[in-house]
Amino acid sequence: MKGLKLKFLLLLFFVFSSHLDLKAWGFFGHKLINRLAIFSLPKEMFTFYKYHIDFITENAVHADKRRYAVDGEAPKHYIDLDVYGDSAFYHLPKYWDKAVEKYTKDTLCAYGILPWQIQIVKRNLTFAFLNKNVKLILKYSADLGHYLGDAHVPLHTTENYNGQKSNQYGIHGFWESRLPELYSEEYGLYAGKAIYINDTQNQAWGIIKHTNAALDSVLNFEKNLTLIFPEDKKYSFEQRGAVFMKVYSQEFSFAYHQMLGGQVERQMMSAVKEVSSFWFTAWVDAGQPDLSLLLENKNSEFLKELEEEQKREIEKESIPSRPHESYIYNPSGFGKFLCAGH
Numbered sequence: 185m186k187g188l189k190l191k192f193l194l195l196l197f198f199v200f201s202s203h204l205d206l207k208a209w210g211f212f213g214h215k216l217i218n219r220l221a222i223f224s225l226p227k228e229m230f231t232f233y234k235y236h237i238d239f240i241t242e243n244a245v246h247a248d249k250r251r252y253a254v255d256g257e258a259p260k261h262y263i264d265l266d267v268y269g270d271s272a273f274y275h276l277p278k279y280w281d282k283a284v285e286k287y288t289k290d291t292l293c294a295y296g297i298l299p300w301q302i303q304i305v306k307r308n309l310t311f312a313f314l315n316k317n318v319k320l321i322l323k324y325s326a327d328l329g330h331y332l333g334d335a336h337v338p339l340h341t342t343e344n345y346n347g348q349k350s351n352q353y354g355i356h357g358f359w360e361s362r363l364p365e366l367y368s369e370e371y372g373l374y375a376g377k378a379i380y381i382n383d384t385q386n387q388a389w390g391i392i393k394h395t396n397a398a399l400d401s402v403l404n405f406e407k408n409l410t411l412i413f414p415e416d417k418k419y420s421f422e423q424r425g426a427v428f429m430k431v432y433s434q435e436f437s438f439a440y441h442q443m444l445g446g447q448v449e450r451q452m453m454s455a456v457k458e459v460s461s462f463w464f465t466a467w468v469d470a471g472q473p474d475l476s477l478l479l480e481n482k483n484s485e486f487l488k489e490l491e492e493e494q495k496r497e498i499e500k501e502s503i504p505s506r507p508h509e510s511y512i513y514n515p516s517g518f519g520k521f522l523c524a525g526h
Contacts (some may be wrong), residue, residue, distance in 0.1 A: 211245050213364045216373075217455045218244035218329040224378045224460035229467055232475035236322055239487060243326035244333070246494055253498040256293070256523040261334050263296035264343040265396055278389050280522070293523035298340065302331050302388040304522070306466055313470030318478050319490045328466075329459040335388065336455040341396040347403065354432075355406055362432050363441055363448050371449040375457035378464035391458060398447055405443040409436065 219241045222233040233240065250257040265272040277283040280300045283292055292300075305328045312320035334340045339356045347355035364371075381387045410418065413436055420433035432440075441448075467473070 211248075212368070213360060213452065214244040214248070214330055214333045215241045216364075216368065217333045217452060217459055218326060220373055220375070220456045221329060221378075221459035221463065224375055224457065225464060226378065228472065229464065229475060232479060233325070233463075235479055236487075239322055239490075240326050240329070243323075243494065244329050246498070247327050247330040249498040259293050259296045259298075259523045260301040260331065261296070261298060262340040262345065263298045263392065264345075265341050265392075266343050267295050273389070273393055278385055289523075295343070296340075297522055298331060298335055299385075299388040299392050300522070302328070302335060302462075303385045305331060306384050306462055309463070309466040310469045313467050313473055316473055316478060321478075322487075322490065323494075324466075325463055328462055332391070332459050332462060333455050335391045336395055336451040336458075338395050338399040338402045338451075341392060342399055344403070347406075350403060350407065352403060352406055352410075355403070358406070358432050358437075358440070359402055359448065362437055363444075364452070366434065366437055367441055367448075368452075371452060373449070373453050373456055375453050375460065378457070378460035380468055381461055381465045384462060384465060387458075387462075391454075394454075395451065398451070401444065401447065406440060409439055409443060413439070 219237060222230065222237055222240065225233055247257070247261070251261065265276075268275050277286055278299075280297075280303075283300070305324055309321065309324035309328055312324050337356075337360050339345050339359060344350055345356055347353050418433060418436045419430050421428045422431050423429075467475075
């Protein structure tokens, strides 16, 4: 039954989203996570989110676009736990002020603030619900889904984020992009109903801890597989638009997929459940406002305004950031500005 329901949801995703860029957890994956999370919401929230499903889906990747245009955005997408030593989870304070006091803001911003950012956006979403501000509800819902998606990618928890320190350049996109592109239709991503989270700050850290525990397998399995795969079998060329690009071969990808034993699928399914649960928790913490009242005037003008604001936010793409999205092998509000200027 669950399998049939999932296939129906995936069918809806592909039928009504044929215009999506089907290429990455960074794009395809983030959009799929946000979209499927809507179907885990209670009926009191579902109608509102379903009405705005296209915006929440499309803007699941807006935070990534901001990394190249908005100062201080990039560190919100990761946390390099390894720079804090083997006992990072014991050393790192879970609350921002305590962490700044211990390590300084400069240090935290240099190595990523993802778990703290999740809590900030969750609070922003709660305030948006309290104020019945539709534009901000949509903006923060999309952003929160993105950051929670990032928190489920093991390579977002290490300084060796793209295998550059272990001669595995390109592994980031391989794990989060190439594998979902090839195998997501086989994934069982129905996550069940959203649940209330008593402590979202600790929940964010729990997600990071669980994700980071998978890092060794992500790196070691690929390294071991490379030792037994001839170079000419590891990569192949596929057409991307009008050009042919070097990619991880389907044979190598399948072998890695098998070695991981469903790891990518599990992380993606967990992300769907967490996104819906964080949205639900923000709504409950705001007093469960009647979202149907926000749909009484179904005026699309404010959506156009919001989309224009989003476009203006990313007009200047001049800020360096971690280039992890591509799996193509190529060696060459509240707390909004936590790391601005860094």
